[in-house]
Amino acid sequence: MRTFRAPRGTRDLLPGEAARFLRFAEIARGLTDRYGYRPIETPLFEQAAVFERGIGEVTDVVEKELFRIVPRTEDGESWALRPEPTAGIARAYVQHGLRTWPQPVRLTTTGPMFRYDRPQAGRYRQFWQFDVEAIGDAGPAIDAEIIELGLRFYAEVGVKGAEVLLNSIGDPACRPAYLDALVAYYRDHAASLPPTERDRLERNPLRLLDSKDPAMAAINAAAPRIVDHLCQACAEHLAGLRAHLDALGVGYRLEPGLVRGLDYYTRTAIEFYVAGREGQQQALGGGGRYDGLIELLGGQPTPGIGFGLGLDRVALVLDEQAEGDPSGAEADAAGGPPDAPDAVVVSADPADTVGRLRTATELRAAGLRARADLGHRKLGRQLESAGRDGAHFAVILGDELTDGQVQLRDLKAGSQRLVGVADLPRELKRGTSQHRHGTRDSS
RNA sequence: GUGGCCUUAGCUCAACCGGCAGAGCAUUGGAUUGUGGAUCCAAAGGUUAUGGGUUCGACCCCCAUAGGCCACCCCA
Structure with missing residues (x-):
């Protein structure tokens, strides 16, 4: 029979990897909770127009990467999986009248996003983002808060050397004039532009600035910089x-070529990265200010700022950084110790699944992580498998049960002793709590 | 969407010039009927990614498709 496989550009997160993503989400939740950002969950799909209007018709994300859903019935609607969370959250802000809440509204969400582009390492058609949005505050103090939060996340999750790129891409008051100047400049150099770059000149002139084509380096270096053309308010x-970042002691790098791919951004543009990495998936996260977005979606004019951090890329970077040092902090994610049971209940009698199941149930009720070996293998095999699972203890059911006792074997130490069945939960808790504190301190 | 490289067991990889597809790890079972974590033995696991073609004969050569990777495009 023909077998199935995960769709192109998607992958299964098996237990070790899934636990790791869960850990990222828990760190994100703890962090945002401390900062006062509240969780929001919006649908994984929206009317396509939410993205088309919010993100922009002529962006790559909408033009060629939107994951469209063909409805079962023709009801005139067109749907699409969310390529990023901001547009949906902005839609929810308008729909539920969140402008009547105390401003700014600080929101956060973590979940899968979808883009139909060509897969590569660190780039998937379904990928995970940790997202933070602050809507209703024109900044710039809130911009600084958000950036600091982003850097804090990378630190807590274990990414070393995360940095932030910063730029302002102006607003409707100053950007048109700048774009005119930019286009005029490149028109003067049109003869020396590669074909793809010439195309950009017509479609998205800002993109010229961060071209990777070496031939463009000299031309770009002399190009007008938007930071020199900002209006008073943007400047x-x-x-x-x-000033706020300096006051917080948050380092950043001004990057005049930094441009965002979505139309809704104004003023602040940010991108997170780790310096010195190989490969192309340099952006670990990105975001910026979107003062026009809410209005585009039919709300009152409302400022906002946010970012999305790619969790798949966090995992990628952690793997890269773990290669160098053998401390193996991340190796845990491969599936051993973190989810190892406190105890596995085994039996001298391979047929006695009832006793094992009952004992394990009692231990669980007492709050322990206990697994029963429910196979019919002989004792030696059961112990072997318990050891491989990383269990701290094995509870061995045998003839001693007639005296109300079991063998409690410490699989780490290799020692064992008789314990009364009634005392089992207490003895196990004593033994494992010590163990847990020990591993936590070392990590 | 464009170009290049790649695809053999669950994983990592062998198989000469075209001549009957193998190993390690992992899994399962066994080794004088109650004791594991580098003991020993064995089993299972493959339409060599898929579909065609060339050939007496194809893992090997050719074409197409799918998937992965790399570089673009772009981004997280």
Whole structure:
């Protein structure tokens, strides 16, 4: 029979990897909770127009990467899986009148996003993002808060050397004039532009700035920089943000070529990365200010800022960084110790599944992580498998049961002793709590 | 969406010039009927990614498709 496989660009997160993503989400939750960001869950799909209007018709994300859903019945609607969370959250903000809440509304969500582009390492058609949004505050102090939060996440999750790129891409007051100047500049150099770059000049001139084509380096270096063309308000915003970051002691790098791929961004543009990495998936996360988005989706004019951090790329970077040092902190994610049971209940009598199941049930009721070996293998095999699972203890059911006792074997130490069945939970708790504190301190 | 490289057991990899597809790890079972974590033995696991073609004969050569990776495009 023909077998199935996960769709192209998607993958299964098996227990070790799934536990790791769960850990990322838990760190994100703890962090955002401390900062006062509250969880929000919006649908994984929306009317396609939410993205088309919010993100922009001529962006790559909408033009060629939107994961469209063909409905079963023709009801005139067109749907799409979310390529990023901001547009959906903005839609929810408008729909539920969150402008009547105390501003800004601080929101966070973590979940899968979908983009139909060509897969590569660190780039998937279904990928995970930790997302943070602050809606209703024009900044720039809130911009600084968000950036600091993002860097804090990388630190807590264990990524070393995460840094942030910063730029301002202006607003409707100053960007048009800048774009005119930019286009004029490149028109003067049109003869020396590669074909793909010439195409960009018509479609998305800002993109020219961060071209990777070496031939463009010289031309780009002399190109007009948007930071020199900002209107008064945008310039003050950027200066204010920098002052706040400095005051917080948050380092950043100004990157005049930093441009965002989505139309809704204004002023602050940010991108997180780790310096010195090989390969192309350099962006670990990105975001920025979107002061026009809420209005685009039919709400009152409302400022906002947010970012999304790619969890698949966090995992990628952690793997890269773990290769160098053999401390193996991340090796845990491969599936051993973290989810190892406190005890496995085994039996001298291979037929006695009832006794094992009952004992394990009692231990669980007492709050222990206990697994019964429910096979019909002989004792030696049961112990072997318990040891491989990383269990701390084995509870051995045997003839001693007639005296109300079992053998409690410490699989780590290799020692064992007789324990009364009634005392089992207490003895196990004593033995395992010590053990847990020990491993936590070392990590 | 464009170009290049790759695909043999669950995993990592062998198989000469085209001549009957193998190993390690993992899994399962056994080794004088109650004791594991580097003991020994064995089993199971493959339409060599899929579909065609060339050939007496194809894992090996050719074509197409799928998937992965790399570089673009772009981004997380």
